[in-house]
Amino acid sequence: MFKRKILILLSLTVLLAIVNAAVFVYYTTNLSLSPVAPPIVFSNGNNAGQPDLSGTNTIGVIIGSANTSLTITLHPTYRYNYYKNITIIKNQDTKAYYVTIRVNTPLSNAKLLSATLRIYDTTGTTITNVDLRVTDTTAWLGPLNSNSKWFIDIILSIDETGGSPSSAPFASDSASLQLIYSPQNVETAP
Amino acid sequence: MKQTFLLSFFFFLLFSLTLLVFASDFTYYPISISLNPVAPPITFKNPNIYPTLLGPANASATINVTLNKALHAYDYDTNGYIVIQRIINQGLTTGTTFSIQWYAFITNYTDPNSIGVVLQEIQVNINNNPNWVSITYFGGNTVYLSGPGLTTPKTYTLDMSIAHTFNITISRPKTNRLSIYYYIDNNLAYSYNYAITKTANVVIYSVEGGRYSTSNTYDLYIDNVRMKNVNNIITSEDFESGTDNFFINSYSSGNAGKTVVYYTFPKIFLLAYNNDTKSYACKLSIAPLTAPIIANFYIKNTTSTSTSILIKNTVITSETSEILLGSNAYVYMYLNITAPLTATLPITFNLQYTYHPYNSYGITVTYPITITYG
Numbered sequence: 001m002f003k004r005k006i007l008i009l010l011s012l013t014v015l016l017a018i019v020n021a022a023v024f025v026y027y028t029t030n031l032s033l034s035p036v037a038p039p040i041v042f043s044n045g046n047n048a049g050q051p052d053l054s055g056t057n058t059i060g061v062i063i064g065s066a067n068t069s070l071t072i073t074l075h076p077t078y079r080y081n082y083y084k085n086i087t088i089i090k091n092q093d094t095k096a097y098y099v100t101i102r103v104n105t106p107l108s109n110a111k112l113l114s115a116t117l118r119i120y121d122t123t124g125t126t127i128t129n130v131d132l133r134v135t136d137t138t139a140w141l142g143p144l145n146s147n148s149k150w151f152i153d154i155i156l157s158i159d160e161t162g163g164s165p166s167s168a169p170f171a172s173d174s175a176s177l178q179l180i181y182s183p184q185n186v187e188t189a190p
Numbered sequence: 191m192k193q194t195f196l197l198s199f200f201f202f203l204l205f206s207l208t209l210l211v212f213a214s215d216f217t218y219y220p221i222s223i224s225l226n227p228v229a230p231p232i233t234f235k236n237p238n239i240y241p242t243l244l245g246p247a248n249a250s251a252t253i254n255v256t257l258n259k260a261l262h263a264y265d266y267d268t269n270g271y272i273v274i275q276r277i278i279n280q281g282l283t284t285g286t287t288f289s290i291q292w293y294a295f296i297t298n299y300t301d302p303n304s305i306g307v308v309l310q311e312i313q314v315n316i317n318n319n320p321n322w323v324s325i326t327y328f329g330g331n332t333v334y335l336s337g338p339g340l341t342t343p344k345t346y347t348l349d350m351s352i353a354h355t356f357n358i359t360i361s362r363p364k365t366n367r368l369s370i371y372y373y374i375d376n377n378l379a380y381s382y383n384y385a386i387t388k389t390a391n392v393v394i395y396s397v398e399g400g401r402y403s404t405s406n407t408y409d410l411y412i413d414n415v416r417m418k419n420v421n422n423i424i425t426s427e428d429f430e431s432g433t434d435n436f437f438i439n440s441y442s443s444g445n446a447g448k449t450v451v452y453y454t455f456p457k458i459f460l461l462a463y464n465n466d467t468k469s470y471a472c473k474l475s476i477a478p479l480t481a482p483i484i485a486n487f488y489i490k491n492t493t494s495t496s497t498s499i500l501i502k503n504t505v506i507t508s509e510t511s512e513i514l515l516g517s518n519a520y521v522y523m524y525l526n527i528t529a530p531l532t533a534t535l536p537i538t539f540n541l542q543y544t545y546h547p548y549n550s551y552g553i554t555v556t557y558p559i560t561i562t563y564g
Contacts, residue, residue, distance in 0.1 A: 042219070046552075047550070047551060047552030047553075048552075050553075051550045051553075052547075053231050053553060054228035054231050055468070068219045071221075071224070072223045072224070073223075073224045073226060074223070075225075075228045076228075077229065077230045077249070078247045079249045079250065079555060080556040081553060081554075084554070085552075107225065154223070163245070165249075166229055168227040168228050170227055171227075173225045174222065174225065176222055177223065178219065178221065180217065180218050
């Protein structure tokens with residue numbers, strides 16, 4: 001019986017020694033980056049830079065130097081405002097991509113009865129309507145085929161209640177979004 | 191052994207698939223949208239024609255068009271005719287005057303043979319010979335003033351897209367003279383004297399409108415008739431009773447006739463003012479509607495008129511053409527509505543006033559207009 005206990009203790013000691021004598025094995029992994037030109041790019045719609053409401057305001061569309069970022073500035077007024085064809089999403093690759101729009105920071109002014117970003121194809125068929133007042137991510141859209149384009153409209157409905165003919169409905173509001181694309185549409189974008 | 195191999199293969203496959211899934215490629219582009227709203231560049235103004243409620247920012251309007259009845263004389267038959275007439279048969283002696291006045295509007299006018307339509311006329315018999323003192327329409331924006339002794343009718347330019355008050359007055363200030371006056375919208379359009387013999391028997395025989403000749407077609411609307419006869423007795427008719435008690439000697443043939451209807455003469459119902467430094471293009475459109483009416487809506491600026499929204503029981507043309515609204519200028523919105531006295535009222539028209547910067551189509555703004563008729 002005593003011998004047996006001694007044997008167990010010895011075994012435990014050996015096992016602990018094995019653990020503490022951890023072996024580290026190193027395999028070589030090469031990570032090679034070969035960047036490519038952006039397959040999906042933004043470009044100006046027909047009405048980018050065209051006159052907006054009031055004075056010398058224009059429909060502000062600024063596209064980053066690599067055409068991979070987009071800043072839109074609009075000057076709506078009370079009631080129903082439709083901004084048409086202000087930006088284009090273009091696939092300049094030879095393969096198709098799936099696209100999703102994620103609203104990270106929505107428009108939040110209570111005067112906005114609705115705020116929609118509409119994406120449609122060259123036939124005018126709506127691909128999706130994104131509610132700019134809600135944090136959300138659309139399902140995968142498309143695919144946006146090789147050398148195809150989608151167009152962006154923005155539609156805003158602003159409450160007249162409590163308004164004045166001599167003042168703007170509200171001072172300002174902004175939203176932050178992401179256009180996400182992938183060659184696949186199986187997995188949700190992280 | 192075989193089991194161990196299969197198990198190993200299964201785990202290898204699972205591992206490979208997991209690798210594939212986690213090999214998905216997602217690319218993210220940032221988008222920023224900023225709104226910097228502005229005061230409305232175009233605002234509605236109330237012309238104070240009908241009870242009107244503007245929205246707090248003058249970017250919407252609710253209008254209650256009150257009912258009015260008028261006489262509708264129509265000729266829809268190129269082989270038919272309609273003459274609305276009242277026989278007077280009063281002598282015009284020295285020192286007496288006869289006057290007839292009414293408010294009239296003619297529309298849907300076709301006249302391939304240029305026979306014209308009399309908007310207002312007095313038949314005056316001189317020694318039993320009929321003479322006609324007339325205001326006649328042949329199309330366009332001109333009316334023709336004619337009478338005894340005038341070899342060529344006098345022309346008078348007039349915006350015929352709206353109704354006007356016409357008045358013909360004949361007096362006999364001297365035994366040997368008739369004085370004839372044509373007033374339009376209470377302004378003297380033309381007058382002249384016509385010499386007669388001192389013993390001439392002058393009789394105001396009748397007042398009338400329409401045309402006895404055939405081949406043209408039109409709708410003629412008349413309201414607020416006011417006649418002052420040679421004895422200074424005034425007879426008036428506003429048709430609000432639903433009956434025409436004035437043109438009691440009228441006659442017609444074919445698909446032509448007269449009836450009292452609900453009628454709103456073409457009038458401004460709303461103004462839009464451009465507060466901006468740049469010009470805009472604007473138009474009206476209407477939602478689908480089914481009602482037993484005929485209605486037109488259109489817009490005018492100082493130089494041009496849009497095409498019309500047309501409703502004939504249902505919407506035939508749903509929007510006007512666009513017209514220019516210059517900086518610091520107005521456009522004027524017009525309506526005219528016809529309905530039979532049997533129509534179920536009220537009727538609601540849901541209109542939209544749409545504008546965008548002139549020659550630019552990036553931004554379009556729409557204001558709602560609700561019109562209740564009746």
